[in-house]
Amino acid sequence: xxxxxxxTCLIDTMRPEIGFSVLKLLESAGCEVVVPEGxxxxxxxxxxxxxxxxxxxLAVKFLAEFEDVDYIVIPSGxxxxxxxxxxxxxxxxxxxxxxxxxxIKSRIFELTEFLHxxxxxxxxxxxxxxxxxxxxxxxxxxxxLRELGVQAQPRELLSHVPHLQLREMKDCRACCGxxxxxxxxxxxxxxxxxxxxxxxxxxxxxxxxxxxxxGCMLNIEGRLRxxxxxxxxxxxxxxxxxxxx
Amino acid sequence: xxxxxxxxxxxxxxxxxxxxxxxNLKKLATKFVTGRANAITExxxxxxxxxxxAERRMRAIENLDVWLDTFEREAARxxxxxxxxxxxxxxxxxxVGIAKKHAVKKVIKTKSMVSEEMNLNHALEAAxxxxxxxxxxxxxxxxxxxxxxxxIIAPVVHKDKEQVAELFARVHHRPPLTDIEQMxxxxxxxxxxxxxxxxxxxxxxxxxxxxTGSVALVTNEGNEGMCTIMPPKVHVAVxxxxxVLPTLEDLATVMRLLPRSATGQSISNYFSLxxxxxxxxxxxxxxxxxxxxxxxxxxxxIGGEFQDMLRCIRCGACMNHCPVYQKIGGxxxxxxxxxxxxxxxxxxxxxxxxxxxLPQASTLCGECHVVCPVKIPLPDLLRKLxxxxxxxxxxxxxxxxxxxxxxxxxxxxxxxxxxxxxxxxVMKWMGGSKRLISHLPFAGGWTDTRDMPxxxxxxxxELYRKRMSNDEG
Numbered sequence: 001x002x003x004x005x006x007x008t009c010l011i012d013t014m015r016p017e018i019g020f021s022v023l024k025l026l027e028s029a030g031c032e033v034v035v036p037e038g039x040x041x042x043x044x045x046x047x048x049x050x051x052x053x054x055x056x057x058l059a060v061k062f063l064a065e066f067e068d069v070d071y072i073v074i075p076s077g078x079x080x081x082x083x084x085x086x087x088x089x090x091x092x093x094x095x096x097x098x099x100x101x102x103x104i105k106s107r108i109f110e111l112t113e114f115l116h117x118x119x120x121x122x123x124x125x126x127x128x129x130x131x132x133x134x135x136x137x138x139x140x141x142x143x144x145l146r147e148l149g150v151q152a153q154p155r156e157l158l159s160h161v162p163h164l165q166l167r168e169m170k171d172c173r174a175c176c177g178x179x180x181x182x183x184x185x186x187x188x189x190x191x192x193x194x195x196x197x198x199x200x201x202x203x204x205x206x207x208x209x210x211x212x213x214x215g216c217m218l219n220i221e222g223r224l225r226x227x228x229x230x231x232x233x234x235x236x237x238x239x240x241x242x243x244x245x
Numbered sequence: 246x247x248x249x250x251x252x253x254x255x256x257x258x259x260x261x262x263x264x265x266x267x268x269n270l271k272k273l274a275t276k277f278v279t280g281r282a283n284a285i286t287e288x289x290x291x292x293x294x295x296x297x298x299a300e301r302r303m304r305a306i307e308n309l310d311v312w313l314d315t316f317e318r319e320a321a322r323x324x325x326x327x328x329x330x331x332x333x334x335x336x337x338x339x340x341v342g343i344a345k346k347h348a349v350k351k352v353i354k355t356k357s358m359v360s361e362e363m364n365l366n367h368a369l370e371a372a373x374x375x376x377x378x379x380x381x382x383x384x385x386x387x388x389x390x391x392x393x394x395x396x397i398i399a400p401v402v403h404k405d406k407e408q409v410a411e412l413f414a415r416v417h418h419r420p421p422l423t424d425i426e427q428m429x430x431x432x433x434x435x436x437x438x439x440x441x442x443x444x445x446x447x448x449x450x451x452x453x454x455x456x457t458g459s460v461a462l463v464t465n466e467g468n469e470g471m472c473t474i475m476p477p478k479v480h481v482a483v484x485x486x487x488x489v490l491p492t493l494e495d496l497a498t499v500m501r502l503l504p505r506s507a508t509g510q511s512i513s514n515y516f517s518l519x520x521x522x523x524x525x526x527x528x529x530x531x532x533x534x535x536x537x538x539x540x541x542x543x544x545x546x547i548g549g550e551f552q553d554m555l556r557c558i559r560c561g562a563c564m565n566h567c568p569v570y571q572k573i574g575g576x577x578x579x580x581x582x583x584x585x586x587x588x589x590x591x592x593x594x595x596x597x598x599x600x601x602x603l604p605q606a607s608t609l610c611g612e613c614h615v616v617c618p619v620k621i622p623l624p625d626l627l628r629k630l631x632x633x634x635x636x637x638x639x640x641x642x643x644x645x646x647x648x649x650x651x652x653x654x655x656x657x658x659x660x661x662x663x664x665x666x667x668x669x670x671v672m673k674w675m676g677g678s679k680r681l682i683s684h685l686p687f688a689g690g691w692t693d694t695r696d697m698p699x700x701x702x703x704x705x706x707e708l709y710r711k712r713m714s715n716d717e718g
Contacts, residue, residue: 050635179608187690222695
């Protein structure tokens with residue numbers, strides 16, 4: 001099975017090691033992973049800024065790059081939501097693009113969806129041996145949860161990791177306040193929101209917060225560190241599942 | 246109401262710094278969010294009911310002229326005078342005109358957000374007519390120098406009981422109270438003579454029922470009955486033209502959702518269907534009943550990309566669940582409607598140029614869409630407003646420049662690879678030994694309060710290429 005990996009712009013520049021954890025998970029499950037070389041960004045920054053034309057150009061680029069794989073896997077809820085949900089809006093005026101998109105749409109998956117729902121990874125196939133030992137809490141990223149319905153999959157996958165104890169925090173479904181450029185444009189409001197998230201993470205006694213989206217990751221980690229919390233780890237679910245922690 | 250939406254950013258900052266407000270806003274989560282979550286479990290098929298309600302509301306909106314005609318005909322048949330107002334000011338003047346016609350000196354009011362759009366109290370006062378708010382929350386705001394409401398169903402949610410006690414003691418010239426029940430008794434004592442001496446009652450209208458010509462009112466305090474049935478000889482209901490529902494059955498469907506979504510109640514304490522003035526021989530009801538139907542920008546949404554907004558049933562769930570509203574409250578939004586629904590309605594009704602921040606001031610987290618009883622795609626509508634702003638060059642120059650540069654690079658993989666290689670290295674260097682960046686140029690909004698965790702310095706693209714060439718070599 002040929003699996004196209006869209007590694008996302010934030011993993012590319014900010015956290016390349018997560019990309020390798022994703023590769024490890026997919027390859028050890030027997031997938032032939034294809035990484036299209038020209039990939040850049042899913043277009044969400046343009047789309048959410050109202051730059052529809054710019055977003056469409058990048059969506060068309062994505063379509064061309066990922067048309068010939070069996071599955072498309074995206075280790076991010078927000079990029080996944082953009083590609084699987086919002087491209088339909090961008091392509092709506094072009095029957096040809098819509099038709100091409102229709103052919104790939106059902107084969108687009110967020111990473112944990114793919115591991116859980118398609119590959120049906122279980123305890124035996126999780127590389128958790130050298131994995132994270134301790135208490136973790138899972139933060140549901142907005143787009144993964146509300147646009148793609150990712151909620152049970154990461155939790156079930158994490159439950160297979162030996163020595164890992166999952167503790168739910170209060171309001172795990174609540175937004176962390178990132179919101180892309182919102183976090184820069186309305187930095188103070190964004191901070192007030194992430195403060196509540198950080199307080200909930202600490203209150204549940206977790207050693208690490210695990211999540212599936214780089215935006216939330218940088219936001220939560222950035223605020224924890226600025227507030228002097230140097231020990232609560234902020235980990236991508238792929239890192240934990242691959243035992244790269 | 247004065248439009249203050251252009252000051253969103255500054256006012257949001259003030260609200261964040263207001264320790265007392267921050268404490269008071271926590272009530273939202275316990276009272277409304279939990280309340281709704283519990284109440285919706287009472288419905289066997291909540292999702293199906295949402296779909297049905299959305300469909301029934303759209304059926305009304307898509308043939309609005311037909312249902313308004315039907316409403317007008319049925320209401321008129323039962324002795325109601327139905328008047329239309331194109332603007333909010335026109336509507337206020339119609340109400341003033343009705344008051345003058347009946348030689349009204351004193352008006353008593355229920356809570357109505359449409360009357361806030363109309364600046365109705367101000368218009369009545371200007372015509373020498375006293376207007377008294379009788380909803381407890383609205384009354385508190387009125388005696389506090391006409392403070393605007395901060396929430397569409399809990400107008401005074403931004404205050405705590407101590408603040409209200411202080412205000413009562415000052416305005417009522419009585420000793421300060423500590424108990425909420427005692428305070429409500431005091432308000433009742435003050436308001437009772439007003440009810441008994443008023444000449445005209447003004448209410449909103451949650452829904453208009455076309456087939457019966459009725460006005461449906463949902464309240465919790467019973468003041469609505471006092472404003473419409475008991476003392477005044479004239480009752481005027483003011484509401485938006487989009488509030489019409491074809492049938493009583495439609496009303497039954499939306500009423501399964503409205504109180505549950507709003508306050509977590511299965512049904513509100515009071516629910517009235519007002520159908521015409523008192524007929525001959527009837528003991529209850531006003532002598533004269535008017536319905537003032539307000540357009541004020543609504544028809545501009547029909548048939549367009551914001552039409553979905555018109556099916557809103559004004560429950561407030563979107564603001565109760567909004568992470569931004571939860572942190573800043575309603576006043577920062579600067580007009581009648583706050584939260585996500587306000588961020589769509591305000592630019593739609595009063596012009597996107599008068600509310601530049603509102604479509605932007607959202608994380609697009611999507612929770613508003615999830616909780617909306619009539620499934621309004623609020624995040625999509627906010628994004629469409631952003632598209633309008635972007636196309637009309639209403640955004641700052643730096644934003645266009647930044648997006649243009651990023652766009653140019655993102656469509657050219659080789660250039661993009663070079664740019665991200667450099668960015669990764671520069672950021673690694675900026676992070677120093679702590680691997681945390683404490684100041685980023687052009688992103689002060691981020692680094693004023695947060696560090697940026699620094700990247701390791703090489704991009705995935707280059708590391709992956711290296712791995713591939715190693716594998717081959």
